[in-house]
Amino acid sequence: MDASEIPLDSAAHTHDGFFKAVFSQPEHAVAFFKSHLPAEVTALVEWPSLELLPGSFVKSSLQQAHSDLLFSVRMGERETLLYLLFEHQSTPDPAMPLRLLGYMSEIHLKHHKENKLPLRPVLPFVLHQGPDRWTASTAFEDLFELEGEAREALLPFLPKFSHALLDLTRFDPSAGEEDARVRAVLQLMKLAREKELLRFFRWLSRFSAKDLSENLLRLILLYAMHSDSDLDAEKIYHNLSSNPELEKSTMSVAEKLRAEGRVEGLTEGNWIGKIQTLEEFLEKAISSNEVLEAMTLAELEALHALLHREYEVRFKRG
Incomplete structure (x- = not known):
C-alpha cells in the first residue's frame, strides 16, 4: 500500500487523517524516524527498504483519539517492524504500554499465522500531540506495583519493553527537527493543538517555497483551515506576505482547493x-x-x- 491509495484530501481534515496522509508517505516517515529513533537503531536500518504495511490495529471505538501506521524495514539480513501510534486525546493514557502490548501481540499473532517462526521485532513509537504533557512511564513493567524481593522474583516473568515517545508539548520542532518537511508538519500539529495557527503561518514564512511540495502545502492548508473555523485564506496570505515566493505558491494551492470546494467559499x-x-x-x-x-x-x-x-x-x- 502506498500514499496514492489513501484519500488524502478528505483525510487531511482531521488530526488522525493529517497524520496518516503525511506519514504514510515513505519519505516523510523515513525523515521522522531518522530524527527520533535512537542513533544505535537508525544506524542499522536500511532506510530505502522502508515500506508501509496495510491495516490498523486500533479498535474502531478508539480511532477518534488514536491512529496507527505499521512499517517494515530491513536491519541487516532481518526484517523489523516500526509501529507508529499517534495519540491526540486530551489526556495521556497511563496504560499506553498495556495497549501497545495488545497491538504488538496482534501483529505477532498475524505473522505467526501466516509465516510461523521466527517472529519479527516490533519497535513501538508513540507520537503525542497534547495538550497535556506526557508524564506516564513508557515501560510496561512500571504498570505493576512490585517492591523489594517480590519485584526481583517476579520481573523475569513479566513482558519487558518500553515504547519510544515524542511528546509535542515538550518538543520544539523549530529548534529540534532537521528535516524541513517534518519540521513544518510537527510545528503545525503542535500549534494547531494550541490554537495558534496564525503564529504557525508567520513562522512558516521563513521557509523556502522549494522546501514544501504542492502536495504537502495542500495537506497543511486543509488541516489548518479545518482545525480553526475562523481561519481563512486571506489571513494565511497576510501572515506569509514577508515571503512572496511562498505566498504565491500557497495562493496557487488554495485556489485549486477552492475550485474543488475544499476550502472556505x-x-x-x-x-x-x-x-x-x-x-x-x-x-x-x-x-x-x-x-x-x-x-x-x-x-x-x-x-x-x-x-x-x-x-x-x-x-x-x-
Missing part, C-alpha cells in the same frame, strides 16, 4: 464538500450530492454550522 459546492467531510469524521451517513444540491445556500450554511458544533463538542473541547 460562498458557493454551494464549497459547502457540500465541507458538510460531507464533517459527516465522514463524525461517522454519520454521508449525504449525497443530489440531496445537498437541492438545498439553498442558507440551508447548507445552517447544516454545516450544526455539524461543526457537534465536531467541537466531541473532539475539540475538553
Whole structure:
C-alpha cells in the first residue's frame, strides 16, 4: 500500500487523517524516524527498504483519539517492524504500554499465522500531540506495583519493553527537527493543538517555497483551515506576505482547493464538500450530492454550522 491509495484530501481534515496522509508517505516517515529513533537503531536500518504495511490495529471505538501506521524495514539480513501510534486525546493514557502490548501481540499473532517462526521485532513509537504533557512511564513493567524481593522474583516473568515517545508539548520542532518537511508538519500539529495557527503561518514564512511540495502545502492548508473555523485564506496570505515566493505558491494551492470546494467559499459546492467531510469524521451517513444540491445556500450554511458544533463538542473541547 502506498500514499496514492489513501484519500488524502478528505483525510487531511482531521488530526488522525493529517497524520496518516503525511506519514504514510515513505519519505516523510523515513525523515521522522531518522530524527527520533535512537542513533544505535537508525544506524542499522536500511532506510530505502522502508515500506508501509496495510491495516490498523486500533479498535474502531478508539480511532477518534488514536491512529496507527505499521512499517517494515530491513536491519541487516532481518526484517523489523516500526509501529507508529499517534495519540491526540486530551489526556495521556497511563496504560499506553498495556495497549501497545495488545497491538504488538496482534501483529505477532498475524505473522505467526501466516509465516510461523521466527517472529519479527516490533519497535513501538508513540507520537503525542497534547495538550497535556506526557508524564506516564513508557515501560510496561512500571504498570505493576512490585517492591523489594517480590519485584526481583517476579520481573523475569513479566513482558519487558518500553515504547519510544515524542511528546509535542515538550518538543520544539523549530529548534529540534532537521528535516524541513517534518519540521513544518510537527510545528503545525503542535500549534494547531494550541490554537495558534496564525503564529504557525508567520513562522512558516521563513521557509523556502522549494522546501514544501504542492502536495504537502495542500495537506497543511486543509488541516489548518479545518482545525480553526475562523481561519481563512486571506489571513494565511497576510501572515506569509514577508515571503512572496511562498505566498504565491500557497495562493496557487488554495485556489485549486477552492475550485474543488475544499476550502472556505460562498458557493454551494464549497459547502457540500465541507458538510460531507464533517459527516465522514463524525461517522454519520454521508449525504449525497443530489440531496445537498437541492438545498439553498442558507440551508447548507445552517447544516454545516450544526455539524461543526457537534465536531467541537466531541473532539475539540475538553
